Amino acid sequence: xIASLPRPAWLRTATALYVAAFLIFLFMPLxxxxxxAFNDAPYPAPPWHGFTLDWFFGNEESGxxxxxxxxxxxxxxxxxVVVSLWVTVLSLxxxxxxxxxxxxxxxxxxxxxxxxxxxxxxxxxxxLGISILSLSxxxxxxxxxxxxxxxxFLRPGLPLVVLGQFAYVATIAxxxxxxxxxxxxxxxxxxxxxxxxxxxxxxxxITFPYLRPALIGAAAISFLMSFENFNxxxxxxxADPPLTVMMYGRMREGASPVLNAVSLxxxxxSAALALSLMRGSSKK
Amino acid sequence: xxxxxxxxxxxxxxxxxxxxxxxxxLVLLLAPALLWLLALIILPHLDLALLSFRERAGEGxxxxxxxxxxxxxxxxxxxxVFVRTAVMSAAATALTLLVAFPIAWVITKVxxxxxxxxxxxxxxxxxxxSETVRSLGWLILLRESGVLPxxxxxxxxxxxxxxxxxxxxxxxxxxxxxxxxFMVVPLVSSLESLDDTLVEAxxxxxxxxxxxxxHIVIPHAVPGITAGCIVVFMLTLGNYLTPNLLxxxxxxxxxxxxxxxxxxxxxxxxxxxxxxxxxxxxxxMIALGLRLxxxxxxxxxxxx
Numbered sequence: 001x002i003a004s005l006p007r008p009a010w011l012r013t014a015t016a017l018y019v020a021a022f023l024i025f026l027f028m029p030l031x032x033x034x035x036x037a038f039n040d041a042p043y044p045a046p047p048w049h050g051f052t053l054d055w056f057f058g059n060e061e062s063g064x065x066x067x068x069x070x071x072x073x074x075x076x077x078x079x080x081v082v083v084s085l086w087v088t089v090l091s092l093x094x095x096x097x098x099x100x101x102x103x104x105x106x107x108x109x110x111x112x113x114x115x116x117x118x119x120x121x122x123x124x125x126x127x128l129g130i131s132i133l134s135l136s137x138x139x140x141x142x143x144x145x146x147x148x149x150x151x152x153f154l155r156p157g158l159p160l161v162v163l164g165q166f167a168y169v170a171t172i173a174x175x176x177x178x179x180x181x182x183x184x185x186x187x188x189x190x191x192x193x194x195x196x197x198x199x200x201x202x203x204x205x206i207t208f209p210y211l212r213p214a215l216i217g218a219a220a221i222s223f224l225m226s227f228e229n230f231n232x233x234x235x236x237x238x239a240d241p242p243l244t245v246m247m248y249g250r251m252r253e254g255a256s257p258v259l260n261a262v263s264l265x266x267x268x269x270s271a272a273l274a275l276s277l278m279r280g281s282s283k284k
Numbered sequence: 285x286x287x288x289x290x291x292x293x294x295x296x297x298x299x300x301x302x303x304x305x306x307x308x309x310l311v312l313l314l315a316p317a318l319l320w321l322l323a324l325i326i327l328p329h330l331d332l333a334l335l336s337f338r339e340r341a342g343e344g345x346x347x348x349x350x351x352x353x354x355x356x357x358x359x360x361x362x363x364x365v366f367v368r369t370a371v372m373s374a375a376a377t378a379l380t381l382l383v384a385f386p387i388a389w390v391i392t393k394v395x396x397x398x399x400x401x402x403x404x405x406x407x408x409x410x411x412x413x414s415e416t417v418r419s420l421g422w423l424i425l426l427r428e429s430g431v432l433p434x435x436x437x438x439x440x441x442x443x444x445x446x447x448x449x450x451x452x453x454x455x456x457x458x459x460x461x462x463x464x465x466f467m468v469v470p471l472v473s474s475l476e477s478l479d480d481t482l483v484e485a486x487x488x489x490x491x492x493x494x495x496x497x498x499h500i501v502i503p504h505a506v507p508g509i510t511a512g513c514i515v516v517f518m519l520t521l522g523n524y525l526t527p528n529l530l531x532x533x534x535x536x537x538x539x540x541x542x543x544x545x546x547x548x549x550x551x552x553x554x555x556x557x558x559x560x561x562x563x564x565x566x567x568x569m570i571a572l573g574l575r576l577x578x579x580x581x582x583x584x585x586x587x588x
Contacts, residue, residue, distance in 0.1 A: 005483070029410075094316045
């Protein structure tokens with residue numbers, strides 16, 4: 001029952017218990033991952049053998065290769081960062097263009113386009129991956145047999161991973177930027193134009209500053225979506241896997257606490273990103 | 285803020301860009317959208333469709349055929365996994381709704397001010413971390429040598445550590461866990477707009493909790509429930525990581541069959557047909573959800 005109505009004691013207790021159980025459910029896996037990053041044992045499993053930082057700083061000599069000496073793992077983090085930056089730039093550019101297109105213009109077929117823009121969200125990631133794989137391979141095969149051109153970027157690898165992730169992240173960027181552009185008070189632009197400002201000047205001094213929070217938010221979400229993507233990436237990945245695929249491979253071989261260390265690192269990075277975003281938005 | 289009336293026509297004249305320039309900008313804005321959708325969504329799916337309707341007839345030769353779809357129906361393993369994936373996804377969606385609804389209710393109607401926003405943010409935090417990390421957490425908690433079996437032995441519930449991984453229930457727990465966010469957010473946004481005085485009025489007139497829920501709260505929350513269920517079902521159906529890691533060999537998830545055909549067996553024709561079947565199921569369920577709740581696709585997706 002809502003707060004303004006009398007609630008019997010048992011209902012209050014039940015509510016409190018439910019919320020507590022829910023929060024434990026929510027945070028238990030993350031806490032477990034974090035705790036076992038510091039366990040002094042070769043497997044991330046109980047019992048507790050004492051505290052160690054080996055899984056972060058250990059090197060060949062200590063017999064335990066920690067995160068900061070695990071070149072394979074560090075390489076995959078770097079791969080993920082590069083892929084995510086590309087996806088972010090592409091998605092932000094296309095998303096912003098889409099937002100202006102859908103909020104400011106009318107043209108034949110607009111209704112259809114507005115539905116099409118949303119479809120990437122309802123296509124399962126695995127299918128998005130295989131469809132792009134199938135088309136790009138076909139193009140590469142045709143180019144190879146007709147022109148003798150070997151187009152390496154159309155074969156599984158990072159360029160395809162970027163395209164596959166961009167295919168659906170662009171929709172998310174579009175939605176975030178559109179939502180803010182919709183609420184924009186256009187009389188501000190009209191006033192500036194009335195006072196003799198050029199269209200470019202209006203865009204630069206009024207519209208874009210207003211959109212800034214949405215652009216930053218869209219960039220952060222795009223980066224995160226891309227960094228965490230697994231399904232689409234798995235289908236398009238080549239010889240150098242991004243972090244999620246690398247972690248998956250290692251988890252199947254049997255987990256080592258290095259994975260806990262890299263996970264904790266990711267949690268802290270995400271938390272920092274989330275906090276700075278919330279700070280930024282609360283200032284506005 | 286409207287400008288004073290007499291100025292308005294003048295403003296409109298000043299506002300209108302020369303029509304050729306405006307048309308040029310329109311074309312420039314249309315180009316990236318069309319390029320993106322054509323090259324990465326429409327053409328790849330057409331290609332996948334073509335691929336699924338052919339079979340190999342010798343070296344580098346192909347002919348049109350329905351054999352890929354035929355195999356799906358004639359091979360019990362394939363359609364059984366398909367049905368199983370659909371049923372498990374539906375179960376996971378229903379469970380997610382049951383778990384998320386009370387929390388959304390507490391966030392919007394019971395907790396006040398700071399407590400409410402804190403609880404909401406706490407719900408969002410785990411989803412800033414990759415699904416791989418969350419699955420790793422469940423692996424460490426649930427496997428035979430893991431944390432929960434050890435606790436159960438200590439508490440005297442079981443004599444020996446038991447394997448909690450690789451059960452259907454484990455897969456469901458993992459799926460509900462990864463889906464919660466996508467249910468809580470639309471539920472909160474639809475419950476937020478429910479006017480408290482409606483609930484108060486019903487209470488004053490003697491309605492019971494159950495009847496308030498049935499006649500006031502749920503009808504009002506239908507858009508949020510639909511949006512949440514559609515998104516959760518679709519994500520669950522297309523999930524690969526959680527069933528694969530938590531279910532092991534027993535997971536029998538349809539996306540795994542697609543992966544096997546494409547990447548392991550290199551039988552792309554068969555994989556393409558499987559992909560289309562999954563896409564068809566996903567689309568059908570979305571259409572059904574929209575129909576049952578009488579909503580439009582565009583509105584639902586905006587809400588989610």
